[in-house]
Amino acid sequence: MAALGQRLTAVTTRDARMDVHIVPGVCQHQPAFDVMRGEETQLAGLVASQPHYSGAVCLPGTHAKWAHLDNGRITGFNTFMSGELYKLLSQDSVLKHSVLKHSVAGGDLTDQTQRSAYLDGIDTALATPERITAELFGIRARDLLDTRLPSDTSRTAVLSARLSGLVLGLELASATASLPENSLVTLIGDAVLCQRYQSALEHLGYRVSIAANADMILAGLGQIHHARPANRTVT
């Protein structure tokens, strides 16, 4: 992560007291093209407190990142469009008639019916990822046909939980494919969203550690600041 501090781009300012730099992102050409713009700072924050961290780190969000670290260095990463896909499906697709309008981060799944619908969505996507677009349409069909669904206002919350489970389950089908059971996954991100990931990962037999988003960003920026070459000071 020290490389981030050595590759800063200096920004010219009009006030000599300001010393502003842009942290570079990370790009990957193999095994798949991928880019990271911001999350590298959070990973640097994790490494600041655990310099020899090895294992999986997940940063949930619009474009969720899964990075693998080996002794504090990124060895590869994957971006999944889960957050954006959930938003598009719940707000702009035919499913908007069946699910809640608010974002996935709004529900904490304390309700057992919602929690079951969420975990069933996770299991369904894990078992048959190729059926995902059929299962997505199936949410609309369930809303029209499934007499076991609650008929009150909790109906859309249950269907939203299933949608969230399907979308995250698809991500986990890929992200956990080569992750041995009982591995530790460190989550860095929004607290409610991390809880939702934690529920799914523990359900699948993984151990989870959650690092506070703001702490990781500040620690990462501090780490990068200290790794700056002395001659990068703006004159």
Next chain:
Amino acid sequence: MAALGQRLTAVTTRDARMDVHIVPGVCQHQPAFDVMRGEETQLAGLVASQPHYSGAVCLPGTHAKWAHLDNGRITGFNTFMSGELYKLLSQDSVLKHSVLKHSVAGGDLTDQTQRSAYLDGIDTALATPERITAELFGIRARDLLDTRLPSDTSRTAVLSARLSGLVLGLELASATASLPENSLVTLIGDAVLCQRYQSALEHLGYRVSIAANADMILAGLGQIHHARPANRTVT
């Protein structure tokens, strides 16, 4: 399909010369909840000309339907949100910066680079359907990093073809899972979209027959009209 004609809903009109009925849709409770509202008329059109049709029928579109017919009767069907997913991704997601704005039906894939990108998308989705949301983000990453992509205006057409291949490949991964190689698939729908399905299906080793959309709708309505009980005439 005769059942459709026996379950029409009469619509009251103010002009006694008008005899208007609504054709019912089809719903399925097992093995998965699903609904069909309109495509059943196209299937009735196919059965009008081939009363003993057995096999797969695909109706591409916003919500693509795959129906299995046995001796002219629907034995099951699946709806895939492929068309809607393609539209959302190409127009409203981060991918809109990398792909064409027009719908999938706009490209006929006569360009070889686009055709290769399309078929590579099909193969990728078939091989690793669980990676779909990573492959989708990968289109954006390719646009930023892949130096082999054309740098002129055909760049977005190539990336659009890949997006189309990924989304349709995901559908085919499920829809063709239990379809023996060399089976016949009858396509009913928009001509350009059917050609695109045909390219993918023939690439995967299936035989394809395309039935004109308008012909099937008219033949289906005719079939349903003839199956009406005489006493359904509006008085």
